[in-house]
Amino acid sequence: MKFQKKYSARSKEQLGFLTAVKTFFSDIITYRALIWEMSKMELKAQYKNSFIGMAWLFFMPLINVATWLLLTNGGIFNPGDTEVPFTVYVIIGSTCWVFFFALQDSLAKSIVHGSHQFLLSEFPRMVIMCQKATTHLITMILPFTLCFVVVFLFGIPLTPKVLLFPLTLLPLFILGFALGLLLSLLEVVAVDLAKVFNRLLSAMLFLTPVAFTLNHPKGILSVLVKCNPLSYLVTVPREMLLPGAFYLSNMYYMGVGVVVLFFFFSLRTFYAAETKIMERLSV
Amino acid sequence: MMGREDILLTVHAVSKKFSGNLKKSMAYGIADLMRISLGIHSRTDELKEKEFWVIRKLSLELKPGDILGILGVNGAGKTTLLRLISGIYSVDEGEIQVNGKIVSLFAATLGMHPLFTGRENIYVRAAMYGLTRAEVDKRIDDIIAYAELENFIDSPMGIYSSGMRARLGFAIAVHADADIIIIDEGLAVGDMGFRAKAFKTLRELKGKTAILIVSHSISQISQMANRIMVLEKGEKIFETTQVQKGIDYYINNCVHSSPNVKDNTSANAGLVSSMLFSETQKTNEADEALQLAYGDELGLEFVFCTIVDTHKLVIQLELVNSKMETVAVAHSDTAKFKVRQIGDSYRIVVVIPQLPLRADKYKINLTVRNCENDLPVVIAHAIHSFVIKSGVHSAAHIQLMAIWSQQHFDPHTTPTL
Incomplete structure (x- = not known):
C-alpha cells in the first residue's frame, strides 16, 4: 500500500545506507508534484510584491x-597567471x-526558518529539502x-x-546538498556548532581558487589550497568553459x-x- | 466482518518522553545526532535527567467507520498522541502501524501563502496530501464550491478572513481521499452553517474512513464520536464504545478533579455568552461574584449555539458550593419549559425568584442536553459565581423559606396535641 508506514523506537535508527538512498529517490518520485508546486511558489513569492518582479533574478548576477569587472580592471587582484582574462576566470x-x-546555506537554514511547516507537515521533510x-x-x-x-x-x-560542464558541477551540487542536510539538523540542536561551521565554510572561499589560480599561493596556504577538495570541484567545471586541455587529476577523482x-x-x-531532532523545535 | 487486514491504524504500547528543560533537550539532541550518525543504538525506554513521560504504554486500533473521540484535560497527551500517529514525533517505545493516508486537520492551512490566490494554494496544499496536478484539476471545482469561495478563489489569500482560510483548508482536506482524518482541538471552520456542513461531511465519510478527534469540547465529541478514550497524564484510563458513558467518566473523573477546570474554557464550547444578574447588579465575568443576601432574586441570561437539529433540548443549572457540593438544581423540564429552535443560536433567560441558600460562595454549572440521545450539547462549568453574605450559618444547605406566623393560644378553645 502506498501510504503504509510503520514507526517504532528503532525503525529509523536502523535505516541502512541503501535504504536511505532508495527512500530519497522514492520521495522525489512520489512528491515530484509538490516539489515543483512549492518551488514555483517560493520563486514567485520572493518577487511577487516587487515592481520589477523576477527581473531581480537577472539583475543580481549582473x-x-x-x-x-570593476575590481579586476582597477588592478586590485593579483591572481597569478591565467590563460584567459581574469574577469572571466x-x-x-x-x-x-x-x-x-x-x-x-539555503538547506541549513530551512528548518529553523520554516519550523512550523517542518514540524507539522505530513509529507517527508526531505521533500522540503528537495524543493x-x-x-x-x-x-x-x-x-x-x-x-x-x-x-x-x-x-x-x-x-x-x-558539454561536460553540467556534469562536472554535479559533485558541487551533491556536496552542497549533503552539507545542507547535516547543518540543518545542527542548526536545531547545536546553534553554536552550526555557526562555527558556517564561518568555516565562508572562510573556505579564501582557500579555494576562485579569485586566484591553484598554483599561485605560496607556503602553508599552498598546502591548504591543494588539500582542499573544493579547489578541484570548483576548478574543473571552470576549465570546461575555458580553452585549453583539461586534466582531471587524481585529487578531483578523490574529491x-x-x-x-x-x-x-x-x-x-x-x-x-530528523524526527528526533525536529521534535526539539517544539520544546 | 472485519479482519486484521481492515485495521487502518494500530498503536501498540507506545510511549513518548520529553525533556522539560531546554538546555538538556538540546544536549540530548546533540547526543542523539552523534549517536545516530555513527549508527550507535541507545535505550530510549528509560528516562534521562529532567525527562518525563508524555505518553505511556498507550495502545489503540482504528478501523474504517471508527470515530474515536479522545478526551483529556490540558497536558493529558492528546496532541502528542496525534503527532506520534502522524509521524511528526518519534516513538520512544512501542510501535505504530498506519495502513492508509493520514490527513490532519490541525494544520489544514499549512503551506498556504497569503500572496497567492486561493486557486494556486489549492494546488500546493493538495500536493502536500499526495495529489497530483491532474487529480486536483478533476476536483478543484468541487473544492471551491464546498469552501463556498467561488467569488474569492482568484483573489490573494491574504485578504481572506481566518474563517475563509479554514474553510478552504478543510475543503481540500476532505477531498484528499483520506483513510484516517485527524482533528485536533475542535473543528473551528467558519460560521455555524459551514461547521454543520463539515460535521455532516465527516459523518458521511465514516463508512470508509476512520476519524480521530481530540478536544476538550465535550459537545463536539458527543456529536461526532462513536468511541471514547479518556487520557490522563499520558495514560489511557478509560475506553468505551458507549459515548455517554465515556463522557460521564471524563466529567466525573477528570474535569471535576482537574485544578485547571477554571481555565479549561474549551469545556464551555457551545456557550457563546452569559450574564448573571440580580435586582441591583449584573456581571458578564466568571470571576466577578455577585454579592447577594439570603432570599434575593437571581437571574441568568445566556446564549448558546448548536448544530443539533432538534426541538428536544433540556437545560439544567447546578449550584455548587465552596466544597464543590451540588446543593440545588433548576431544570427546564420541571418548569415544563420548552426550548424553541430559532436558527442555530438560543438566548435563554432563567430567573430564580428567591435563593434559599445558606451563606457561602456558589458557582453555576450549565448543561444543555439533547433529549433524543441524552448527549450533552453544552457543558459549561463555573460560568458564574455569587456569594450569599447574610443568612443562617447552619449545616443545612437549603434554608427553606417558610411562611411563619404566631396566633393567640387559648388552652380552653385550642385543641392540644
Missing part, C-alpha cells in the same frame, strides 16, 4: 559581474562557488547563462568539453569519491535523525 569561479555555498534544492537550481540558471555571455563577449571560443560517500552518510543521518 551586478555581481559588474563588480568583478573569476566570474565563472565565483558562480561555481555560489552554486555550492548558497545551496548548503529548496530545486529552487536553487532554477535560480542559478541565470548566473550560469551570464557566464556563457561573458565568455562570448570576451571572444573566448567554446570547445566541445563545454568526487569523498563527496559521494559523504552524501550517503548525510542522507542516512538525515532520514534516521
